Amino acid sequence: MKFRTIAELVEQAETNGLPISEVMIRQESEMTNRPREEIIAEMERSLDVMCEAVERGLTEDICSHSGLTGGDAKKIRTYQQNAKALLSGSTILNAVSRATAVSEVNAAMGTIVATPTAGASGILPGAIHAAAELLNSDRETMVRALFTAGAIGFCIANNAFIAGAAGGCQAEVGSATAMAAAAVVEMAGGTPSQSAEAVSISMKNMLGLVCDPIGGLVEAPCIKRNAMGAAIAMVAADMAMAGVKSIIPTDEVIDAMYRVGQMMPNALKETALGGLAATPTGRALERKIFGNEEIK
Amino acid sequence: MKYRTVFDIIGPVMIGPSSSHTAGAARIGKAARSIFGKKPRRADITLYGSFAQTYRGHGTDIALAGGLLDFDTFDKRMVDALEIAKQGGIDIHFHESDELTDHPNTARIRLEDDDGRIMEIVGVSIGGGKMEIVELNGFKLSLTGTNPVLLVLHQDRYGVVAHVASILAKHEINIGFMHVSRKEKGSQALMSIETDQPIDKNVESEVKALEEIHAVAIL
Numbered sequence: 001m002k003f004r005t006i007a008e009l010v011e012q013a014e015t016n017g018l019p020i021s022e023v024m025i026r027q028e029s030e031m032t033n034r035p036r037e038e039i040i041a042e043m044e045r046s047l048d049v050m051c052e053a054v055e056r057g058l059t060e061d062i063c064s065h066s067g068l069t070g071g072d073a074k075k076i077r078t079y080q081q082n083a084k085a086l087l088s089g090s091t092i093l094n095a096v097s098r099a100t101a102v103s104e105v106n107a108a109m110g111t112i113v114a115t116p117t118a119g120a121s122g123i124l125p126g127a128i129h130a131a132a133e134l135l136n137s138d139r140e141t142m143v144r145a146l147f148t149a150g151a152i153g154f155c156i157a158n159n160a161f162i163a164g165a166a167g168g169c170q171a172e173v174g175s176a177t178a179m180a181a182a183a184v185v186e187m188a189g190g191t192p193s194q195s196a197e198a199v200s201i202s203m204k205n206m207l208g209l210v211c212d213p214i215g216g217l218v219e220a221p222c223i224k225r226n227a228m229g230a231a232i233a234m235v236a237a238d239m240a241m242a243g244v245k246s247i248i249p250t251d252e253v254i255d256a257m258y259r260v261g262q263m264m265p266n267a268l269k270e271t272a273l274g275g276l277a278a279t280p281t282g283r284a285l286e287r288k289i290f291g292n293e294e295i296k
Numbered sequence: 297m298k299y300r301t302v303f304d305i306i307g308p309v310m311i312g313p314s315s316s317h318t319a320g321a322a323r324i325g326k327a328a329r330s331i332f333g334k335k336p337r338r339a340d341i342t343l344y345g346s347f348a349q350t351y352r353g354h355g356t357d358i359a360l361a362g363g364l365l366d367f368d369t370f371d372k373r374m375v376d377a378l379e380i381a382k383q384g385g386i387d388i389h390f391h392e393s394d395e396l397t398d399h400p401n402t403a404r405i406r407l408e409d410d411d412g413r414i415m416e417i418v419g420v421s422i423g424g425g426k427m428e429i430v431e432l433n434g435f436k437l438s439l440t441g442t443n444p445v446l447l448v449l450h451q452d453r454y455g456v457v458a459h460v461a462s463i464l465a466k467h468e469i470n471i472g473f474m475h476v477s478r479k480e481k482g483s484q485a486l487m488s489i490e491t492d493q494p495i496d497k498n499v500e501s502e503v504k505a506l507e508e509i510h511a512v513a514i515l
Contacts, residue, residue, distance in 0.1 A: 031300065032300075039302075043302075046307060046309060064313075105312070106313050107312060108312070108313075109311055109312050109313060110311070111309065111370060112309075112312055113309050114307060114319060115305070116315075116423075116424045117314070117315040117316065117423060117424050118313055118315040118319065119314055119315065146306050147302060149305075150305045153305035153306070154302060154304075157305060161423060165346045165400045166422075213353075215350075216346075216349060216350025216352075216353035216354060217313070217354070218317075218353075218354065270316075270400070271345075271346050271350065271400070272349055272350050289353075
């Protein structure tokens with residue numbers, strides 16, 4: 001009863017009356033011959049690493065090796081505490097600040113969990129921390145959310161791609177956003193179908209996104225794309241739970257992402273040859289960063 | 297299916313900043329070290345595609361060095377791997393190539409020990425920290441490091457595959473995937489065997505003791 005596509009995943013979940021997370025846990029146990037407790041314990045450790053990274057990013061003075069990034073998570077948090085009104089609301093900004101926190105820790109060579117990649121590692125912890133805070137979710141619910149996200153990522157990775165070098169940022173931040181959207185739907189009590197709709201809605205808004213990091217560093221624009229990915233995941237989850245349905249089925253959206261990625265020129269796939277990396281400022285920063293490094 | 301478990305997606309736990317350029321690179325380095333079986337004296341690493349373009353920014357060089365030191369992706373010493381390698385007597389040289397490869401994140405690693413023994417592998421970082429070893433000493437293969445692997449370099453002759461399989465059967469080790477590659481008929485061949493159960497040193501020495509076997513490694 002292994003699933004390969006989102007349609008199969010949703011069908012297995014709904015015919016057996018199970019959440020997506022449970023289908024993933026059972027498949028994992030079956031495929032790897034490992035006891036359930038061991039699999040859950042490993043995921044708990046991943047959650048712990050995520051929580052530590054969130055905490056570090058929000059409270060410590062993080063600065064990347066290049067000096068290009070760090071400190072924005074703290075800035076957003078302080079703004080949240082002091083602003084008279086939050087235009088996008090506190091839950092969205094919690095997701096944004098926590099996603100930024102983890103991404104900044106990643107850029108500074110800190111310890112993170114790749115979800116599905118390091119470049120997109122802020123989105124899932126950002127979204128599930130914000131949702132958990134809002135919903136008063138327990139630890140088990142958060143661990144389950146990681147399995148739900150994993151199930152979605154598993155289908156995307158095996159039918160398309162998850163690396164910026166292979167399919168552009170849509171494959172990386174796009175996949176992470178879709179995974180996070182599905183996860184928070186389950187945390188909020190939505191159905192497997194609604195998780196799948198959240199995947200479609202979020203990924204459609206990431207199609208075509210190129211991978212164009214300045215100097216090839218996983219910093220700019222990556223960290224801000226993690227922040228915005230977390231925000232999109234939350235909004236897509238709400239839309240899906242409101243009953244909004246994607247006109248294009250989820251697996252076809254994923255396939256469209258794959259085809260767009262194949263058409264994308266190499267200059268826009270993590271080579272630092274196009275997009276923001278190739279702007280006058282992007283180039284100047286690149287020269288400055290690598291110039292400095294050679295002097296060291 | 298390239299990605300087999302949920303922890304390929306939620307994971308690895310790693311030192312940033314890039315799963316493909318840092319964690320995947322570290323795993324390629326570590327696989328090279330495991331197959332080589334000892335600390336190399338010299339390593340020549342050729343980088344292709346996106347690896348060649350962006351390796352300094354992503355710490356790909358640091359991660360490959362960390363892998364050659366046998367560090368895991370989450371090892372906090374990773375940040376200082378180049379320095380640790382230098383102090384530990386591993387002389388690492390990086391080369392950039394603009395040659396086109398099938399995958400943008402490709403590294404060719406040539407290792408040499410004090411006795412002049414040389415091994416060359418080609419590794420590809422496919423994304424999310426996953427990697428594949430696609431070439432070993434000129435033999436094509438496909439290793440992902442997800443399952444235990446037994447590598448056997450042997451004479452291309454009838455019965456050798458069967459003898460190795462019998463040893464695995466005796467130890468109740470099931471073969472999940474197997475690939476035999478040779479450069480030409482009757483010359484050397486390479487067996488790569490992915491198993492469901494771990495392979496211990498006893499199996500390695502029993503295989504080594506067989507006739508027509510040139511080298512054995514466990515990954």
